[in-house]
Amino acid sequence: MSDLFHQQSPIVQIKLTEPKANQPLIREIPFQGFLNLRGRPNNPDFMTAVKKVLGCSLPIEANTVVVSGDYKIYWLGPDEWLVITPTEQQRKVQSELISALGVIFSSVVDNSSGVTIINITGDNAANLIARDCPLDLHSTVFKAGQCAQTRLAKSGAMIAPLLDGSGFELIIRRSFADYLLLWMQDALIEFEA
Amino acid sequence: MLLIECPWCGERDESEFSYAGEAHIARPLETEKLSDEEWANYLFLRKNIKGLHREQWNHAAGCRRYFNVERNTVSYKISGSYKIGEQGPVGDDT
Amino acid sequence: MSKYSIFSLARNAMSFHQNWEKVWRSPEPKKQYDVIIVGGGGHGLATAYYLAKEHGIKNIAVLEKGWIGGGNTGRNTTIVRSNYLWDESAHLYEKAMKLWEGLSQDLNYNVMFSQRGVYNLGHNLQDMRDIERRVNANRLNGIDGYVVGPEEIKRAIPALNVDAGCRYPVLGASFQPRAGVARHDAVAWGFARGADQHGVDIIQNCEVTAIRQENGEVTGVETSKGTILAKKVGVVVAGHCSVLADMAGFRMPIESHPLQALVSEPIKPVLDTVVMSNAVHGYVSQSDKGDLVIGAGIDSYTGYGQRGSFSGIEHTVAAIIEMFPIFSRVRMNRQWGGIVDTTPDACPIIGNTPVKGLYFNCGWGTGGFKATPGSGWVFAHNIATGAPHELNAAFGLDRFTSGFLIDEHGAAGVAH
Numbered sequence: 262m263s264d265l266f267h268q269q270s271p272i273v274q275i276k277l278t279e280p281k282a283n284q285p286l287i288r289e290i291p292f293q294g295f296l297n298l299r300g301r302p303n304n305p306d307f308m309t310a311v312k313k314v315l316g317c318s319l320p321i322e323a324n325t326v327v328v329s330g331d332y333k334i335y336w337l338g339p340d341e342w343l344v345i346t347p348t349e350q351q352r353k354v355q356s357e358l359i360s361a362l363g364v365i366f367s368s369v370v371d372n373s374s375g376v377t378i379i380n381i382t383g384d385n386a387a388n389l390i391a392r393d394c395p396l397d398l399h400s401t402v403f404k405a406g407q408c409a410q411t412r413l414a415k416s417g418a419m420i421a422p423l424l425d426g427s428g429f430e431l432i433i434r435r436s437f438a439d440y441l442l443l444w445m446q447d448a449l450i451e452f453e454a
Numbered sequence: 455m456l457l458i459e460c461p462w463c464g465e466r467d468e469s470e471f472s473y474a475g476e477a478h479i480a481r482p483l484e485t486e487k488l489s490d491e492e493w494a495n496y497l498f499l500r501k502n503i504k505g506l507h508r509e510q511w512n513h514a515a516g517c518r519r520y521f522n523v524e525r526n527t528v529s530y531k532i533s534g535s536y537k538i539g540e541q542g543p544v545g546d547d548t
Numbered sequence: 549m550s551k552y553s554i555f556s557l558a559r560n561a562m563s564f565h566q567n568w569e570k571v572w573r574s575p576e577p578k579k580q581y582d583v584i585i586v587g588g589g590g591h592g593l594a595t596a597y598y599l600a601k602e603h604g605i606k607n608i609a610v611l612e613k614g615w616i617g618g619g620n621t622g623r624n625t626t627i628v629r630s631n632y633l634w635d636e637s638a639h640l641y642e643k644a645m646k647l648w649e650g651l652s653q654d655l656n657y658n659v660m661f662s663q664r665g666v667y668n669l670g671h672n673l674q675d676m677r678d679i680e681r682r683v684n685a686n687r688l689n690g691i692d693g694y695v696v697g698p699e700e701i702k703r704a705i706p707a708l709n710v711d712a713g714c715r716y717p718v719l720g721a722s723f724q725p726r727a728g729v730a731r732h733d734a735v736a737w738g739f740a741r742g743a744d745q746h747g748v749d750i751i752q753n754c755e756v757t758a759i760r761q762e763n764g765e766v767t768g769v770e771t772s773k774g775t776i777l778a779k780k781v782g783v784v785v786a787g788h789c790s791v792l793a794d795m796a797g798f799r800m801p802i803e804s805h806p807l808q809a810l811v812s813e814p815i816k817p818v819l820d821t822v823v824m825s826n827a828v829h830g831y832v833s834q835s836d837k838g839d840l841v842i843g844a845g846i847d848s849y850t851g852y853g854q855r856g857s858f859s860g861i862e863h864t865v866a867a868i869i870e871m872f873p874i875f876s877r878v879r880m881n882r883q884w885g886g887i888v889d890t891t892p893d894a895c896p897i898i899g900n901t902p903v904k905g906l907y908f909n910c911g912w913g914t915g916g917f918k919a920t921p922g923s924g925w926v927f928a929h930n931i932a933t934g935a936p937h938e939l940n941a942a943f944g945l946d947r948f949t950s951g952f953l954i955d956e957h958g959a960a961g962v963a964h
């Protein structure tokens with residue numbers, strides 16, 4: 262059904278300018294697929310079934326990310342993961358997971374229209390986020406391969422250092438995207454000169 | 455400002471958590487058999503301890519899991535966190 | 549003790565104000581009293597005062613573990629109003645309001661009660677419905693108040709942002725003209741002086757450590773200054789009520805939370821009334837010294853530390869600036885916390901306990917300063933006669949078993 266409609270970025274009305282002086286670069290990576298996956302990691306059947314579809318084991322260590330081909334899998338909780346797929350692949354992956362899991366105690370929910378990704382890269386990427394985020398973002402404690410759900414400007418966000426070390430990936434709620442981007446634009450002023 | 459240790463995510467800022475009251479209060483199984491006193495006891499009466507207190511927290515802005523914390527309600531010092539169903543630490547009451 | 553008057557002021561001016569007599573004595577505790585009041589906050593001191601004045605009981609001790617008024621009484625933001633929703637609480641707070649109106653004269657001590665009015669703002673349709681309902685209920689109870697619109701609010705409080713485009717537009721407010729503020733320390737000191745004049749012993753630095761009982765009846769207390777006997781003990785210790793209940797062998801439906809407040813540097817007069825908002829979640833008034841007196845919500849967790857978290861201050865300041873953008877440049881001077889005794893229905897617990905002769909008055913939580921004289925007045929009656937006055941009959945511990953809770957969360961609103 263939904264492909265009859267044209268998807269629209271939640272931040273269409275926000276004009277993202279080129280960075281000035283020491284400002285970081287803010288860009289949306291729109292329209293990715295987001296699947297919420299739940300199950301018991303101590304059930305080997307669950308783990309193998311998921312591995313068969315995604316091509317890798319689910320991250321068991323808290324707050325870590327694994328990349329498997331086109332998919333990225335984030336730890337959300339001790340029995341909960343976020344699977345990010347390329348645009349328009351979420352339904353395929355969802356049905357593959359559902360049929361592989363069969364009767365195994367689990368759930369796979371498509372949350373693609375609920376969230377979006379914002380990348381913040383370049384100078385002061387961490388400083389911009391730190392304007393209102395309690396997480397320690399320093400590269401010695403928060404490294405590539407880790408992720409953390411936290412509070413960003415009174416809203417919620419999943420934050421992960423980008424694998425190439427250029428900055429951070431933020432997974433935020435679509436309904437807060439507009440607000441958060443306006444907040445970021447305001448916070449950017451500090452790095453204008 | 456509290457630094458609270460989530461059993462999964464480690465130490466995080468207090469503002470990521472929400473407080474969920476005294477821990478280890480078991481919901482009575484056969485509520486229809488309780489007297490009014492027993493029901494009031496379960497619903498309303500609290501230890502409200504001055505000193506070492508076992509309490510529930512939820513990592514609301516993080517992994518969204520409930521867990522228990524042992525905290526001194528005077529110094530606010532946290533002696534440890536433990537998962538629901540586990541036996542907690544016994545901190546020194548100073 | 550001499551009366552304060554223009555003549556005593558003139559007389560003492562002659563000796564350069566060096567010879568004012570002590571406002572209350574500091575006696576050593578006697579072995580035995582008719583009534584012991586535990587807790588020298590406003591409520592405890594008022595109880596002792598009215599016991600002596602209205603019920604003729606003079607052999608009373610007030611035992612305070614620190615200094616009088618050093619608990620929530622001296623830490624609160626002093627808002628006084630009586631516009632509560634339900635009949636039971638409206639009557640109780642209105643009794644207090646009537647006493648406030650004559651209190652400085654009665655005590656011969658200026659408690660600086662200033663009826664500058666209180667606005668409770670509404671920011672959405674449901675707020676306004678609740679406000680109208682509460683104002684109607686108040687008027688049926690003979691309590692002053694009316695609903696005002698944004699234009700009138702703008703005229704009365706020019707510094708408030710009432711732009712239609714702001715995040716929390718101001719749609720209206722309830723206004724109680726007789727509400728206002730009073731000087732918190734003066735309330736404690738005035739009641740202490742009044743009680744002392746009637747012979748009440750006010751004993752500071754005297755912590756109660758145990759409650760003595762025999763066959764289910766109270767016989768006295770153990771304190772840091774030794775055993776003191778009495779057949780009647782009234783406990784008025786706010787945040788510490790669970791600790792005292794534990795000494796007596798029962799539990800309370802109470803949790804003690806940190807509640808913070810802060811004041812700014814003094815600025816020129818800009819706000820001559822009190823503004824509260826449940827939705828934005830903050831309130832502010834300006835003291836006679838010019839400081840903005842600011843408060844908001846409790847910290848979510850329990851705590852006896854008399855201090856709160858930084859995130860609480862952040863939240864409070866954000867709320868105030870949302871309402872008063874022009875305050876964003878004002879510097880904050882001091883911040884502190886109290887220990888507030890919250891109940892499930894945001895109403896106090898006043899009355900008898902499972903132990904005979906032991907009475908508790910607590911659970912005032914975030915909003916008991918306004919009730920200080922009324923609370924002392926009904927509690928004195930309860931202690932003197934052994935049974936609650938009709939004004940506090942509904943506020944017994946038994947309401948948590950009977951289910952007759954008095955839900956004042958709406959009118960109690962933002963913690964104050």
Ligand SMILES: Cc1cc2nc3c(=O)[nH]c(=O)nc-3n(C[C@H](O)[C@H](O)[C@H](O)COP(=O)(O)OP(=O)(O)OC[C@H]3O[C@@H](n4cnc5c(N)ncnc54)[C@H](O)[C@@H]3O)c2cc1C
Nearest residue numbers: 587589591613619620621624625627756886916917918964
């Ligand atoms: C920050 C803040 C803002 C507030 N703002 C408002 C407001 O604007 N309007 C309003 O109406 N209310 C307000 N309140 C609530 C109000 O302050 C209280 O409800 C009221 O002052 C309680 O008075 P009290 O005499 O019962 O308690 P307290 O003043 O706390 O007195 C209790 C006393 O008991 C003593 N005590 C404790 N344990 C023992 C012991 N074992 N032995 C002997 N003594 C003991 C304590 O030292 C203390 O002095 C506020 C409270 C706070 C903390």
Ligand SMILES: [Zn+2]
Nearest residue numbers: 460463513517
């Ligand atoms: Zn966590």
